[in-house]
Amino acid sequence: MSKTIKLKKGFDINLAGKAKKELVAFKPAQTFAIKPTDFIGLARPKVLVNEGDTVKAGTPILFDKALEKVMYTSPVSGEIVEVKRGEKRKLLEIKILADKEISFETFKKHQTADLKSISREAAVELIAKSGVWPQIIQRPFGVVANPDDTPKSIFISGFDTAPLAPDYGFLLLGQEKYFQAGIDVLKKLSGGKVFLGLNGNESSPEIYNNLQGVEINQFTGPHPAGNVGVHIHHLDPIGKGDLVWTVNPFGVAQIGKLFLDGKYDASKIVAITGSEAKQAVYAKTYSGACVDTMVEGNTKMDNVRVISGNVLSGERINRDGYLGFYHNQITMIPEGDYYEFLGWIKPTMNKLSYHRALGLFSFLNPKKEFVLDSNSRGEERAFVETGVFESVTPMDILPVYLLKAIMAEDYDDMEELGIYEVIEEDLALCEFVDVSKHPVQQIVRKGIELIQFS
Structure with a gap:
């Protein structure tokens, strides 16, 4: 039964630079990378390719020796140009020089009607060998799920309340049949329900209309109302020994494409956001893309921090860094590498703070968009209990x-x-x-x- 859960606790960080709902064709990225650091818990990667090898989209690149069924596959076709390692030969990234036209490994196609009769074992095998399985995350711990486990439920958060978060309705425009197919497959994997959380403050995007086989619940309130962990807590809490799986909406559609089209399609639309982006828009690319073509010439100043993801939980990358596997957003904000004398106490209209004593004026104008940099305005100190x-x-x-x-x-x-x-x-x-x-x-x-x- 559908519920509406009203959340009062939280805080919306209203930043300048939200992406316009406009798809801009930037120059295609030339290189792509698979980064083991994107996958928490991947401790013992085994590389399956060498420099100079040619691969297709969906060709296995590496796997975790602790979870050998799950393949991490190439997002594009092309040539392996670098297997980059760090200290003690730690694997940092595998770079691929992409072909101009992407070719795909082929997997078995299914008709929509077949998805209701497919066995769990067959579904798990196809998802695991294709490269889509890493989209399925296990709670507790937030690691890639083990295909041999059966979760008590599966959760999908259909919206994001993080700062400058992209609109999932725009990201997944026209992919209704794939999303429904992904839901049908996920039902085979769970021992319980599949939950979808939607934003109760807004009308639902078209992709979420007329879905079957999923329990839809509404959440209202400030960030982190869109976090899937909050949804789990209020609908099916996790205790010791429990397992719950989560999948983001892009992952659900990707699972659907795998079964209906028989290929690992890593193409995605990402939001280019932040106060320092000249064009805060959406762009089409592939997972693991080098962001240089979307960043160079698109910044208002030189001293900019580029973040794969959002400003709260994203990853700082170089201007020629690579988009994270789970990220649908690139954020550009001013770098905060400076010292500001009495910066935390001087009254100003341009400061955003949850604390009224420090950001009083931001409460007087709650709709104002702020330009914030990465300066923490202080160093670690005694743990003060403030509530x-x-x-x-x-x-x-x-x-x-x-x-x-x-x-x-x-x-x-x-x-x-x-x-x-x-x-x-x-x-x-x-x-x-x-x-x-x-x-x-x-x-x-x-x-x-x-x-x-x-």
Whole structure:
């Protein structure tokens, strides 16, 4: 039965530079990369290609020795030009020089009617060998799911409330049949329901209309209302020993394309956002694309931070860096590498802060769009308990006590305080509002790894 869940806790970071709903044809990227760092938990990668090899879209590139069924495949066809390694031969990225026209590995096609009768084993095998499986993430821990497990439910968040987040209705325009096919396949994988969370503050995009086989629920309120972890917490909470899988909307459509078209299609539309983007628009590319063609000549200033993803939980990359596997957004903001004397206390109309004492004027004009840089305006200091973490976390957990339990490596308290229910993005807003400047997301990941490998 559908529910409407009204969330009051949270905070919307209203930044300048939201992408216009306009698809602009930038020069195609020449190189693409698979980065093991995109996949949390991929600890023992085995490379299957060498420099000079030619591949097609869907050709296996590597796999994890701890999860050998799951293949990580090439997003495009072309030549392997570099297998880049770091210290102690740690694999950093595999670069591919793309062909002008993409050719695909072929997989078995299915008719829409066949999806209702396909076996779970056959569905798992096809998804795992094609390269689509990494779209399926396991909670707890936020790692790529194990195909041998069966989750109690599967969750999809159909909207994003992060700063300057793209519009999924625009990203997936015209892909209704693929999205429905993806839902049909996901139903085969779960031991329970498939949930779809939608934004109750807006009308639903066309792609979500007339869906079958999925329970739709509405969520209203500020960020992080769009986080799938918040949806799980309110609809089917995770306890010790429970497994829930999550898939983002792009991943659902990609699964549908695999089964209906018989190919691994990594093409995607990404939002180019941020106050420093000359053209804040949408662009078509492929997963793992080099962002240089979308960044160079498209910045208002030289000293710009380029982020794959959003400003809260995205990854800082170079101007010639690569789009993250799970990202549908590139953000460009001013770099904050400067010192501002008494910058945190001087009254100004251009400061956005959750704390009224520091950002009073932002509360007087809540619709104003702010230009923020990456300056943290301070360094890590004593952990001050202000109660503010709880006011931006719409979950029945105590973030401060959870973080302190992680820092103390108290396993029992971590479990009791909700470590199974969160990953980094769920407490990213706490890092933004933290006057003590703690790396909250790093602390959360440390706690997850302590529990996961204990």
